[in-house]
Amino acid sequence: MPTKRVYLETMGCQMNVLDSELVIGQLCALGYKPTDDYHTADLVLINTCSVRHRAEEKAYSRLTAIARAKTERPNMIIGVIGCMVERDHEGIRQRCPYVDLLCGPGNLNEIPALLATVEETRVQAIALEHDHSRRLPSAERTLLYNSIEELDMSRRTPPDGRTLQAYVRVQRGCDKFCSFCVVPFTRGPERNRPPANIVIEARRLVDMGAKEITLLGQTINSYAYTDSSTGRTVRLADLLEQVHEIEGLQRLRFVTSYPGDFTDDILQAMRDLPKVCEYLHLPAQSGSNAVLKRMRRRYTAEQYTELIARARETVPGISLAGDFIVGFCGETDAEHAETxxxxxxxxxxxxxxxxxxxxxxxxxxxxxxDDVPEAVKKRRHLDLVEYQKRSGLAHHQGFIGRTVEILVEGFSKAAIKAQEAEQERNNHVSWKRGDQLVGRTRTDEIVVFTGPKSMIGQLVTVWITAATALTLHGEADQTSAPATVVD
Ligand code: SF4
Structure with missing residues (x-):
């Protein structure tokens, strides 16, 4: 029988990127081969995001294009997975009746059973967190993993072989119910994974070649797991310590933090554990206490800035990222100015x-x-974009003349394009394709530099010579490269 091909497109956050990796692993175990071209695929899956209306509309527009390809390949199975399914499976079924398979993010281990149902009956199959009505009982036999936890534990080398940086989920769902956010409805209540499983999974990834692990949770700083036999509770700081112990791991990160429950033991762990990167993503959403109250965020702007001060005091050189929503219900000019x-x-x-x-x-x-006019939202958004450009450039210029340690991720696509254009203009051929590599600092700056390809996957020291608002540019310190480096 010819090998079946699967095309999977991922929208949204890192959680979805991880889910897609697990789904592809599961499908490869069923004998599917990944493809980059949905026209040739037997199974097409869109892993969706519901956080913004635009993300959902994008998914619908992709589905329309894929439906056209299905007219050429009538046996193609089209599936929608992820948050949109949990939020509005009826809407998807009405707008896209040609979709064969729908699966929420908490049921991804059931994809083999859904596929078996579709193949057997050509009837639409659905799996949602609290509803298992549209699946053949016989299809259960095709399950590879009996629970979503088992699916998480099924990590294997991805088909593209990229294991350098890996995500590990530590938490599902969220209990905070911020007034604007759909996540508690799409991913359910907060559930924390057993620390032993997290460490096993992380160790397996390091054995497969991962140098950097990012722990994922919606409000990761609230992670707490109590062992029922010992009564001992493991919190995020303890978990960081346990994962940090893994031999061969070089860098450890965690996202996303919620400013309301952030305890100092996490900052101390960041300071004391050398593999934990000095980078904190801490969404504020607004600088106005009145807006934060309407958003049902459980902190004030003052508490947020106090936390930032404690972070700076405890973790030298810490780098901070934040999320902001502009034009939230009733937001005035004065409230925007506070942001x-x-x-x-x-x-x-x-x-x-x-x-x-x-x-x-x-x-x-x-x-x-939703009473802030679109034009005002746009203007306020632009204010933040301007800030980002200005501060990004100033922040990056501060690196010029310094050396930084980077983990080399691969070839720089942007640099290759720019160099090709330059070559075309100048008609000279001195530049060799692949000379330009890209990597990240511990504090998440992107660095493009010249170096041999054998540096990919290594921690190297780069001397920074130039900066833009988005990127640092530099030269590799050849003495920091591994002994086997040859160009
Ligand atoms: S804490 Fe984050 S994920 Fe949870 S409801 Fe608020 S914005 Fe959504």
């Missing part, structure tokens, strides 16, 4: 900014009018 003031006060390395868009079923959607 800008907080941003200036904190001095982030990086901010991620979003225009508010109401999400169905959330408290804000049900009880607060």
């Amino acid at each position: 800008l003031a907080l941003i200036e006060r904190v001095g982030y390395k990086n901010i991620y900014m979003f225009k508010y868009s109401p999400r169905p079923a959330t408290v804000a959607d049900r009880s607060l009018p």
Whole structure:
């Protein structure tokens, strides 16, 4: 029988990237081969995001394009997986009746059973966290993993062989119910994974070649797991210590933190454990206490800045990233100005900014009018973009003339493009394809530099010679490369 091909497209956050990796691993175990071209695929999956209206519309537009390909290949199975399914499977079924398979993020281990049902009956199959009605009982026999936890534990080398940086989930779902956020509805309540499983999974990834591990959770600083036999509770700081012990691991990160429950033991772990990178992603969402209250965030702007001060005091050289929503329900010019003031006060390395868009079923959607005009949202968004450009450049310029340690991730695509254009303009051929490598510092700056390809996967020292708002540029210190390096 010819090998079946699967095409999987991922939208949204790191959690989805990890879910997609697990789904692909599961499908490879079933005999599928990944492809980059959905036109040739037997199974096409879209792993969706519901955090913003735009992300959902993008998924619908991809599904429309894929449906056209299905007219050429009628046996193609189209599946939608991830948050959108849990939030609005009925909407997907109505808008896209050609979708064969729907699976929420908490049921991804059931994909083999859903596929068996579709193949056997050509009837749409669905798996949601609290509803298992559209699946053949006989299809259960095709399950490779009986639970989502077992699926998490099934990590294997990804088909593209990339194991250098790996994600490990420590937590599912969220209990915070911020008034704008759909995550508690799509990923359910907070559930923390057993630390022993997390350490086994991380060790396995390091054995497969991972140098850097990022622990993932929606509010990762609230991680707590109590062992029922010993009564001992493992918190995030303890977990960092346990993963840190893994021999061969070089760097350890964790995202995303919630400013309300952030305890000092985590900062102390960041200071005391050399593999833990000095980088903290701490979404503030707003600098106005009135807006934070409407958002149902459980901290004030003052508490947030106090936490930042403690982080800076405890972890020397810490780099900070933040998320902000502009144009939230009722946000006035004065409240927006408070956000800008907080941003200036904190001095982030990086901010991620979003225009508010109401999400169905959330408290804000049900009880607060989305009354900030789109033009005002755009202007406020631009204010943050301007800040990012200005501060990003200033932050990066501070590195010029210094050396940094980077983990080399691969060839720089942007540098290859720019060099090709330059070559075309100047018609000279001195530049060799692949000379330009890219990597990241411990504090998450992107560095493009010249170096031999044997540096990929290594920690190397780079001397920074130039900077833009987005990137650092430099030259590798050849003495920091591994002894076997030859160009
Ligand atoms: S903390 Fe708030 S914003 Fe973050 S996932 Fe939970 S509900 Fe959403």
